[in-house]
Amino acid sequence: MTYRASRSRAPGGTAPTGSATLRRANLSVVLRELRDHRSLSRAEIAQATGLHRATVSNLMAELLERRLVREVGVEHVGAIGRPRRAVALHGAHVGALGMEINVDYIAVHGTDLSGRSLVERRVVHDAMGSGPDSAVRRLGLVAKEAVEAMRRAGAVPTGIAVAVPGLVDVTRGVVTLAPNLHWRDLPLAERLGAVLGRARVPVWVDNDANLAALAEYTSGVAAGTPHLVYLTGEVGVGGGIISGGELLRGADGFSGEVGHLRVDPNGDQCGCGRIGCWETKVGLAALVRAAMPEQAYGLPGMPGPDPGERVADIARGLASGDRRMMMAVAQVGEWLGLGGSILANLFNPRVIVIGGYFASLAQWLLPHAQDQLQRLVVAAPAAPCRFVASTLGFGAASRGAASMVVNHLIDDPTTITDSLPRPAPH
Structure with missing residues (x-):
């Protein structure tokens, strides 16, 4: 449901005017229905969209001509086995x-x-x-x-x-x-x-x-959850908020800058120029600086390794019981839970999906983060919220x-x- 769109039912109400505009809108309605289902017959599409069967047949002819759908077989329905030719989204070209x-x-x-x-x-x-x-x-x-x-x-x-x-x-x-x-x-x-x-x-x-939040809502670990927050887990930390099944953008489209919540007035300077932003506590740069300072971001010389390699090095250290790395991850986990509790108190999500390096190190981070979340969310007993690790990795x-x-x-x-x-x- 990437960029959830309103599905106008049939040619009534406030449907667009003009034959070309109306046809374009109806083609879109049919394609959206097919995107959400593996395959459908023309009759099922007509029933789901409210479009007349003849209209659906006409639209389907154009979509087949454009090779955006394909016929996938014949289904038999009813007592007499009346055949219906099913179609599915295609567009391989x-x-x-x-x-x-x-x-x-x-x-x-x-x-x-x-x-x-x-x-x-x-x-x-x-x-x-x-x-x-x-x-x-x-x-x-x-x-x-x-x-x-x-x-x-x-x-x-x-x-x-x-x-x-x-x-x-x-x-x-x-x-x-x-x-x-x-x-x-x-x-x-x-x-x-x-x-x-x-x-x-x-x-x-x-x-x-x-965009990562939309990917999670569409095909991620919490797919279909209408109230979720996604956290990026990169050098910087951003948030995508799905509320009621729709992306929350705000008045000017600038919502979700959660990494710049001020959580420590006496903390470090952030890349944005402010002091004590949440990402200075939980961003990958903060973890690398604490866990393996010899590879810290911003050091002079050649750029460092791929972020996945840095995280893999930390994971190996954690698995071997490296004390410095364990302490660094515990501290980041506590700050992650504190910031997550602010978001939970504001938006009341069912889940907070953590991506990027957060997901890679979830088994060490989440016990600390979830403890803080349980302790600091006001409505925790009545409206439970939990952290879950994304399965989409750095590609979300x-x-x-x-x-x-x-x-x-x-x-x-x-x-x-x-x-x-x-x-x-x-």
Whole structure:
């Protein structure tokens, strides 16, 4: 249910006016119904959407022509075994590319319209130290490589979405402020589009935690839970909030900056310039500095290893009983629980899904965090809330970004042009 959309029932009420607009909306309604089910007959789609059966048949003819759906067999229903031809979402030729750029890596997740994974990779890149110009160039290079890999798999990318750890003006594709990347007012969608050049693929930009939260809600460990909070667990800490099954964006789209909750007035300076932010206590940089200071972020010289390697080193130390690492993780776990309790008191979620390095070290972090959560949440006895570890790893935001592109396509299937490749005739 990535970017949950209202499903207008049939052509009544406040349906869009104009035949082309109405048809586009109805095509989207049908595709959304098929996305949520493995397969459906035309009659079942008509019943679920409120559209007339003849309208559904007409729409299905166009979707079959565009190769966005496929017929998957004949079902027999009723006492006399009346046959119904079932259809399913298809679009194997239609690609969606999701990317994430973070402090020390670029992640990629490419999929087709039906959710088939085509590309999955993570590239080490010092985005914090290289500056925005270099980061955009590297992002463009990685995007071009992913686009080519998707083309080889038979899918033409029809959109790219990029997840960024910071405040994003989604409408304009501008990164307003990304403190840990040292970016301000960067027109990332425009700049990346220029780097891609001839590809001329639409580019969208959104906050990494928002996109990761949507990925969790759609296909993660707490999929379908209508009230959840997602925490990124990177060098910086962001939050995505699902309330009533919808992403909570706030008045200007800047909600979820939970890493900048002030939890210690006498603490360290944050990348945002303020003192004592929550991410200075629980971000990966804070843990690495305490657990293995020889690999701390910001040290002079070459950029450090992939974040997954740093976390793996800490996990090995914890498994062997390294006292310094055990103490560092216990302290981070307690701060994680304290900040989580603030979010639980504010939003009353059923679960707080922890991603990134939090999930990798969950077996050591969560006992401390859950204890604090139980102690500090006011409504804990009546409204239990628990931490759960994500299973999507460091790829949650890029996966959510790909889903964002798919959702744009489903919103308007007519943007999928006839220039996409067709199977060779037999």
